[in-house]
Amino acid sequence: MNANEHLSKKVKVLIAKPGLDGHDRGAKVIVHTLKDAGMEVIYSGLHNTIDEIVDTALKENVDVIGMSIYSGAHLSLSQKLMALLKEKGLTDKLVLVGGNIPQQDIEALKDYGVNGVFPTGANLNEIVTFINERIKK
Amino acid sequence: MSNSKPEELKEVILESGIKVKPVYGPEDIKNIDFEKEVGQPGEYPFTRGIHPQMYRKRPWTMRQYSGFAGAKETNQRFKWLLEQGQTALNVAFDLPTQLGLDSDDPRAEGEVGRVGMAIDSLKDLEDAFEDIPIDKISTSLTINPVASVMLAMYLVVAEKHGVPWEQIRGTTQNDILKEYVGRGTWIFPVEPSIRLIADMVEFCSKNVPKFNPFSVCGYHIRESGATPAQEMAYAFEIAISYIEHILKRGLKIDDFAGRIAFNFDIHGNLWEQVAKFRAGRRLWAKIIKERFGAKNPRSMTLRMIAGGGGGGLTIEEPENNIVRGAYYALISALSGTQTMALCSYDEAYTIPSKKAAKISLRTMQILADEMGLCDTVDPLAGSYYIEWLTNEMEKKIVEWMEKVEEKGGMIKAVESGYIQEDVSYQAYLYEKGIQSGEIIKIGVNKYVSKEEEDRQVEFHPFNLDAAENQKKRLKEVKASRDQKSVSQALAELKQAAQTNENVMPYILKAVKCYATLGEITDIFKQVFGEFKEPAAFHK
Numbered sequence: 149m150n151a152n153e154h155l156s157k158k159v160k161v162l163i164a165k166p167g168l169d170g171h172d173r174g175a176k177v178i179v180h181t182l183k184d185a186g187m188e189v190i191y192s193g194l195h196n197t198i199d200e201i202v203d204t205a206l207k208e209n210v211d212v213i214g215m216s217i218y219s220g221a222h223l224s225l226s227q228k229l230m231a232l233l234k235e236k237g238l239t240d241k242l243v244l245v246g247g248n249i250p251q252q253d254i255e256a257l258k259d260y261g262v263n264g265v266f267p268t269g270a271n272l273n274e275i276v277t278f279i280n281e282r283i284k285k
Numbered sequence: 286m287s288n289s290k291p292e293e294l295k296e297v298i299l300e301s302g303i304k305v306k307p308v309y310g311p312e313d314i315k316n317i318d319f320e321k322e323v324g325q326p327g328e329y330p331f332t333r334g335i336h337p338q339m340y341r342k343r344p345w346t347m348r349q350y351s352g353f354a355g356a357k358e359t360n361q362r363f364k365w366l367l368e369q370g371q372t373a374l375n376v377a378f379d380l381p382t383q384l385g386l387d388s389d390d391p392r393a394e395g396e397v398g399r400v401g402m403a404i405d406s407l408k409d410l411e412d413a414f415e416d417i418p419i420d421k422i423s424t425s426l427t428i429n430p431v432a433s434v435m436l437a438m439y440l441v442v443a444e445k446h447g448v449p450w451e452q453i454r455g456t457t458q459n460d461i462l463k464e465y466v467g468r469g470t471w472i473f474p475v476e477p478s479i480r481l482i483a484d485m486v487e488f489c490s491k492n493v494p495k496f497n498p499f500s501v502c503g504y505h506i507r508e509s510g511a512t513p514a515q516e517m518a519y520a521f522e523i524a525i526s527y528i529e530h531i532l533k534r535g536l537k538i539d540d541f542a543g544r545i546a547f548n549f550d551i552h553g554n555l556w557e558q559v560a561k562f563r564a565g566r567r568l569w570a571k572i573i574k575e576r577f578g579a580k581n582p583r584s585m586t587l588r589m590i591a592g593g594g595g596g597g598l599t600i601e602e603p604e605n606n607i608v609r610g611a612y613y614a615l616i617s618a619l620s621g622t623q624t625m626a627l628c629s630y631d632e633a634y635t636i637p638s639k640k641a642a643k644i645s646l647r648t649m650q651i652l653a654d655e656m657g658l659c660d661t662v663d664p665l666a667g668s669y670y671i672e673w674l675t676n677e678m679e680k681k682i683v684e685w686m687e688k689v690e691e692k693g694g695m696i697k698a699v700e701s702g703y704i705q706e707d708v709s710y711q712a713y714l715y716e717k718g719i720q721s722g723e724i725i726k727i728g729v730n731k732y733v734s735k736e737e738e739d740r741q742v743e744f745h746p747f748n749l750d751a752a753e754n755q756k757k758r759l760k761e762v763k764a765s766r767d768q769k770s771v772s773q774a775l776a777e778l779k780q781a782a783q784t785n786e787n788v789m790p791y792i793l794k795a796v797k798c799y800a801t802l803g804e805i806t807d808i809f810k811q812v813f814g815e816f817k818e819p820a821a822f823h824k
Contacts (some may be wrong), residue, residue, distance in 0.1 A: 152800055168380035168396050170469015176709035177716045192610045193818040195384070197392065219380060220635075220747060223396040246633055250744060264729050268633075269598055269729065272720055 149271040159283050161212040164192040166229070169219035174247055174268065178275065180212060198228045202236060202281040210282045214244040222249055223256060242282050246270065255264045287621045299557045301514035309669035317672055322524045322567065328582075332563050332675065333663040334621040335586035340659035345617070346426060346651045347591065349473040352377030352402040353636050354751040355758075359402040362613040363417055365639070369646055374417070375425040375626055377401030378435075383470040385431040385806025388755040390496040394605035397752035401427075401637070405759045406801045410438040411445065419443050423454035425500075425590075427589040430472040432459035432499075434805050437792040440493065456497040456546050459485065462523040463502045465699045465816070466708060467509030472806065475700055475780040477813035481788070483531050488789035490541050499527065506704075507550040508596045509614040509711025513561045514678060518685030519704065521546060522567065522695040528577060538577040542584035549589055549622075551613040552597025556674055559665060562591065562620035564679035589633070591622035598633045602649050606630035611648050616659040619665055625649055625651055636745035702819030709822075759801065772799055 163174055163179050172194060182189045190208055192201060205213050213233075217225060226245055233241060245257055246266040255266045264278050297305040317323065322329060327337030336342065351366060351374070352359045352524040354526070355510040363374055373565050378401040381393035386406050397403050404410055419442070428435045436457050464471045474662045485498040503511075503520035510521060524545060531541060549565075553559055579585055594613040598606040617625045627645040627722070629637035637645070652658050665671045692698040718724035725731050774795040776815045781791045795805055 168384055168470075169391065169400075170380075170467075172469055173467070173709070173712050175712045176822075180710060180713035181820065184625065186570070189822070193820055195392075214789075219396060220399055224395045232628075238748050250634065272716065 151242040152173060153228065157187040159212065159279060159284050159285055160188045160190070160210045161279070162190045162192065162201070162205050162208060162210040163216065164177065164196055164204070164213045165194050166198055166201055166217065166225045167219055167221055168195055169221075170194055171215060171247075172216070174218070175216035177272075178246065181272045182275065182279070185280075187279070195236070200224065200230055201229065202232045202238070204216075205233075205238065205241060206236065210241065212242045212244065212279055214246065217245065217247040217249070220248070220270055222247065223253060226257050226262055227260050234261075242279065244275070246275075247285060260276050288592075290711060293435055296740050300512045301556055301557060301561075302512070302677065303557070303674065303681065305674075309673055310363050311669065313669050313673040317676065320420075322676075323672065324748065329574065329585060329622030330567040330584055332567040333666055335566065335588060335623070337662075338814060339621060339662040340618070340653070344653040344659050345622055345649070346373050346423070347371050348373040348624050348626045349374040349378050349629075349637075349642055349645055350375045350427065350593075350626055351637075351642065353379075353400075353745070354398040354402065354748060355755050356402055356404065358411040358751070359411050360415055363652060364644070365421070366646070367417070370641060370650060371625070373422075373423045373425065375721050376413075376427060378426075378428050378469070379382050379527065380750075382802060385434070385472055385802055385809075387801050388752065388759055390803060393751075398748060403705055403752075403757060404802060405434070405440070405755070406762045406799045407438050407441055407796050408758070408762050408799060409444050410435075412526055414442050414446070415714070419446050419679065420448040421721040423456070425456045425458070427458045429458055429461055429470050430466050430478060431642075431802060431806055432457040432480075433485050433789060433792055434500070434796065435800055436489075436496075437789065437796045440793065441797055444656050448820060450766075452491055452495070454495045455768070456500050457485070457769045458548070458549075460500040460502045460504065460523065462695055462699055463520075464506050466519070466704050468502075471816050473809060473813040474816045475696055476815075477809070478698070479530050481809075482527060482788055483534060484787045486527075486541050486544075487533050487536060487787055488542065488553050490536065494544075497544050497546040497588075500539075500548045501527070501555045502548040504548045504550040506708060510708045510710075510715060513550075513553060513557055514681035515708075516550060516684045517561055517565045517568075519681070519689065519695070520549070521565075521572065522686055522698075522743060525572070525576075527696045532577075538573065538579045539581040539584050542573055542577070543581060543586070545588070546792070547589040549591045550594060550596065551592055551616050551620075552594035552609070555612065555616050556621075556670065556676070557620050558616045558655045560671060560674035560678045561682075562589075562622070563671070563675040564661075564682060566621070567675075568679050588623050590624035590626060591620055592619045592624075592626040593628050595628040595632060598628055598630070599726060599729050600633045602734055603633065607635055607644055609650070610645060611652075614652050618652055621663060631743065631791050634744070637647065638743060638745065639673055689794070700819065705819070708824065762799055763801070770798040771795070771800045771804070773792075773798055775804060778805065779808045779812060782809060792822045 244264045251265040326334040380396045382404045386393045489498045501520045501524045503516035509518035566587045567585040573585045574577045610627045629641035629645045631641045720728045778791040
């Protein structure tokens with residue numbers, strides 16, 4: 149790979165909806181936001197298992213995985229994701245969780261290894277900056 | 286007299302794209318033929334309301350969305366709501382139930398009983414409605430792709446209570462097209478999903494005449510990002526798709542149009558919402574009469590539940606949502622809704638607490654009994670602004686309907702992902718508007734509180750034992766039922782699903798012998814396959 153190719157490569161993000169929750173307004177707003185910020189974004193669509201999300205992340209070789217959860221099941225789903233990423237040796241992925249996340253659960257999510265938590269109403273620019281500061285292309 | 290010139294005033298453009306002047310007068314409504322276009326309440330074109338005396342005769346039905354954990358817990362909440370003066374039930378199911386998964390399905394893990402009640406078999410619904418007077422209340426079952434199964438279970442429960450089907454009043458939400466746009470509980474591809482809806486309409490028109498087999502939801506499309514005009518336009522296009530499908534079966538428009546219900550959203554600009562409903566009633570009446578040739582005036586009435594307004598509520602300073610809820614209720618009443626339901630102030634982040642649910646109910650009761658909202662019909666009629674805006678909204682709704690028809694109708698527009706893409710892009714623009722402060726939300730981007738406690742909220746405790754109990758109950762049901770009759774009923778259902786025969790009698794037979802929701806759904810998955818989501822982000 150020559151230097152120019154490296155420079156033009158975009159940050160690649162998977163925005164995923166795990167579980168059965170169908171509230172995808174937030175996830176789609178993030179897809180539009182990251183695309184507008186120049187990233188390459190893959191949207192999983194609804195009703196994914198954690199296995200399916202990790203498979204996609206692996207197959208597409210993404211830099212970032214963002215999960216959007218509104219059902220209240222964010223703790224168990226995130227724990228599962230982090231365990232499976234570890235099992236598959238994908239610990240280099242930047243993991244973000246967003247949605248209806250209560251303040252008191254943010255610490256627990258970070259303890260599982262989630263890099264960034266962005267509850268409903270989070271600043272869109274901050275999410276872009278968060279990713280750009282951590283993934284250097 | 287004010288010194289400010291009009292050009293110095295801030296421009297006001299409603300979400301639906303209508304520019305508002307600072308002052309309206311007789312000039313603005315001089316072209317309206319009041320007799321013909323506004324008319325009398327209870328008469329075509331129903332602009333002022335679908336009943337001649339509206340709330341003077343009977344206030345709106347109050348129906349809070351409710352359900353969590355297992356059937357027994359939900360039964361307690363139902364009874365409590367009825368004791369508080371609620372006049373109907375609106376049942377919330379958990380996501381596995383809404384997606385036709387039994388509680389022991391691996392995909393259901395962590396979701397059983399979380400956002401609503403878990404129903405695996407008839408046994409659960411029997412418990413949920415224990416000692417509830419099914420003959421006296423109307424029940425709304427908020428479920429879509431497997432609405433046919435839930436209706437069958439409800440009919441059997443009614444039978445067990447000794448209530449004849451002719452007396453049953455209620456609604457299954459059962460609007461699958463909007464699920465593909467927002468809300469997201471879809472299972473099967475579009476065509477067979479609509480076939481199930483038509484089967485239910487046909488069955489109900491003959492056997493359960495007071496039941497609304499589907500309720501077309503502009504609500505969730507608006508919540509997903511659509512403007513008020515699009516909300517109404519897309520709902521009408523969805524309803525037209527269903528109607529055209531049902532007519533192909535040989536039913537006449539007047540056989541079922543009087544049983545079509547609608548579900549609309551309230552948040553946003555007060556005047557725009559009121560005009561949306563007045564315009565919507567008039568336009569719907571015209572569509573049913575002129576396009577479909579209905580003769581019965583009842584077929585032409587836009588009957589609706591309006592309220593909710595979840596998209597307008599905020600997690601910041603949640604008590605402000607009580608105030609927003611009160612305004613939404615006022616808008617609903619001024620709009621002439623038949624049924625009202627409010628999102629509770631804590632609903633932006635949790636299942637409503639008892640306290641929050643009670644405040645919502647009291648909000649509606651205070652409005653009905655203390656504020657004079659039931660005194661006279663359509664009190665805003667004749668207002669220069671409201672009548673002008675009603676006309677403008679009607680034009681906007683028609684414009685958006687035409688756009689869908691250019692795409693080949695709602696089924697094609699949804700299958701291709703056109704509607705989903707459009708709505709999600711608007712949600713993005715709206716969010717940018719909030720973040721830039723262009724769209725004002727108090728407590729969010731204006732007068733933002735720095736106090737920590739303003740973001741602290743009380744969560745509904747999620748009981749992990751409830752899921753385990755539910756799985757145990759399912760095991761017991763499976764162990765105690767007659768397995769042979771279950772297998773036979775499911776085989777017969779499969780055969781019917783493969784032909785054009787109406788599946789309702791076969792579903793009834795299956796639920797009666799305690800076939801589970803998951804087993805019945807699996808039969809449909811085998812025959813119909815599953816929906817593949819179009820991922821469209823071209824903008």
